[in-house]
Amino acid sequence: MAVTIQNWKRDLSYSAHSLVRADSVNHIVSIVKDTERYPSPVRVKGSHHSTTRCIEANGGTVIDVSGLDRILEIDADALTICMQAGVRHIDAARALEKKGLQFYVNVEIGNLTVGSGACGGTKDASFISDRITEYGQVASYCIAMKVVQADGSIVEISEQDSEMMSMMRSSYGLLGILVEVTYRVKPLRAMAVRHQAYSVHAFVERLDELLAGQQSMMLYLFPFLDRVVVEYRYDSSKPVRSGSWQWRLRNYVWKTLSPGFARVVGQAIPWAGLRHRIYNGWNRLTMKVMQLLLRDCNSSPADQIIRYPETAGFASYTFSIWAFPRASYGQALLDYFEFCRNYHRANGYRCDLLNVGYSIAADRQSQFSYSRRGPVLTLDPVATGANGWPEFLDAYNEFCHQHQGTPLFNQTPGITPAQVQAAFAAEIPAFLELRERLDPEQRFYTPWFRQLLEQN
Numbered sequence: 001m002a003v004t005i006q007n008w009k010r011d012l013s014y015s016a017h018s019l020v021r022a023d024s025v026n027h028i029v030s031i032v033k034d035t036e037r038y039p040s041p042v043r044v045k046g047s048h049h050s051t052t053r054c055i056e057a058n059g060g061t062v063i064d065v066s067g068l069d070r071i072l073e074i075d076a077d078a079l080t081i082c083m084q085a086g087v088r089h090i091d092a093a094r095a096l097e098k099k100g101l102q103f104y105v106n107v108e109i110g111n112l113t114v115g116s117g118a119c120g121g122t123k124d125a126s127f128i129s130d131r132i133t134e135y136g137q138v139a140s141y142c143i144a145m146k147v148v149q150a151d152g153s154i155v156e157i158s159e160q161d162s163e164m165m166s167m168m169r170s171s172y173g174l175l176g177i178l179v180e181v182t183y184r185v186k187p188l189r190a191m192a193v194r195h196q197a198y199s200v201h202a203f204v205e206r207l208d209e210l211l212a213g214q215q216s217m218m219l220y221l222f223p224f225l226d227r228v229v230v231e232y233r234y235d236s237s238k239p240v241r242s243g244s245w246q247w248r249l250r251n252y253v254w255k256t257l258s259p260g261f262a263r264v265v266g267q268a269i270p271w272a273g274l275r276h277r278i279y280n281g282w283n284r285l286t287m288k289v290m291q292l293l294l295r296d297c298n299s300s301p302a303d304q305i306i307r308y309p310e311t312a313g314f315a316s317y318t319f320s321i322w323a324f325p326r327a328s329y330g331q332a333l334l335d336y337f338e339f340c341r342n343y344h345r346a347n348g349y350r351c352d353l354l355n356v357g358y359s360i361a362a363d364r365q366s367q368f369s370y371s372r373r374g375p376v377l378t379l380d381p382v383a384t385g386a387n388g389w390p391e392f393l394d395a396y397n398e399f400c401h402q403h404q405g406t407p408l409f410n411q412t413p414g415i416t417p418a419q420v421q422a423a424f425a426a427e428i429p430a431f432l433e434l435r436e437r438l439d440p441e442q443r444f445y446t447p448w449f450r451q452l453l454e455q456n
């Protein structure tokens, strides 16, 4: 009896043979070993927030790890946290906060399971603390993991085996099922935030100078207004005040108000020209609110993290992402704004939400890191996913491919084998060789990954 499973946004579905909620590590071992009752591919379901077919297990077995949600140890001396794979990022961040600790990378998505964070692509603007630029990918701070392998054996891997860790940190379940993970953490410090708007040309001209400012930079992009708003975050010497109203306002507008408004406008206003003007008006208002109200001097870093509803409702958004070398980002950004306007003129489609971007440090901690070759900034379209979004993504993917971008397997929908091969030609062979050695019977391999990694 097949079971249909959807991702969080419910814009992807697949048909699995079975969905099993794991209640222990031994349970996972028994599922992996029992090839008759639990057909391949065996895949893990975190909170299924991924926007790509990386989650698919057509005809196979899906293991829901949400029951493995125990924080096993927080070691304030060693600055580590050890957790079962199904723990949610937000729950772990709040537990750390209570002990005077914090994650290095506080991605906005609280529903991220820590097992997925340790073996898949993530992004947040790299934080800069005491003049040290930190990584912007969650997995880079995973220093140890316990993994159920294809033959059902359990192996423990740590950062001492740096090559293996690098493979595991971008393995997406293809090299085994992560059941426990240990992350390195740091002492809690208050965080300041402010927002500053620039014309896109001024931003591009001043990009090097702004990046040299030693503050974390997330970008809010407005292709139809020629504007960029930078969210600057940095350490503050003040005492931490958790639950800042500024972040609650930001999170509410981002998670609910803006997508809800865009959906209502999209459904209620049949005239494209008027819709376009309303979106622009809303974006102008958003820019003003950001600059005027969204500033704080002593937030808790965990306040940035959002707990989304279990499945997407009426007011929800989706997105994509490609990363670009820092040196060519300015031109890529200008070209992207022009691409968005041209696409709108030619096809009548535009993103109904603002777009974003992140400045992220060079990072060789994982095999498929999108910043392996140097620091990057990203271009992330965001939309409610209304009619026209999938076609826009195809054109956007081609645009990014032409601009030497790098995609993420779990966050860049619609990527083609040619685009993946161009981005990861140097990294794929070693990964495939290891995958074949660890899983010759293809217990964890799926046609989607095979096509992207092997089709030239």
Ligand SMILES: Cc1cc2nc3c(=O)[nH]c(=O)nc-3n(C[C@H](O)[C@H](O)[C@H](O)COP(=O)(O)OP(=O)(O)OC[C@H]3O[C@@H](n4cnc5c(N)ncnc54)[C@H](O)[C@@H]3O)c2cc1C
Binding pocket: 008, 009, 043, 044, 045, 046, 047, 048, 049, 050, 051, 054, 055, 065, 085, 107, 108, 109, 111, 112, 113, 114, 115, 116, 117, 119, 120, 121, 122, 123, 124, 172, 173, 174, 176, 177, 178, 179, 308, 317, 318, 410, 411
């Ligand atoms: C509204 C929204 C906001 C988002 N915001 C951000 C953001 O700010 N920053 C960011 O980086 N990302 C963001 N994302 C993307 C999201 O973080 C990633 O897609 C992430 O992989 C989702 O984790 P998950 O727990 O839902 O895993 P899933 O989507 O369920 O799984 C992802 C992949 O990892 C595999 N996998 C999961 N757990 C394990 C495990 N324990 N062992 C082996 N394999 C495993 C799965 O089989 C699958 O291939 C957002 C997504 C949405 C929908």
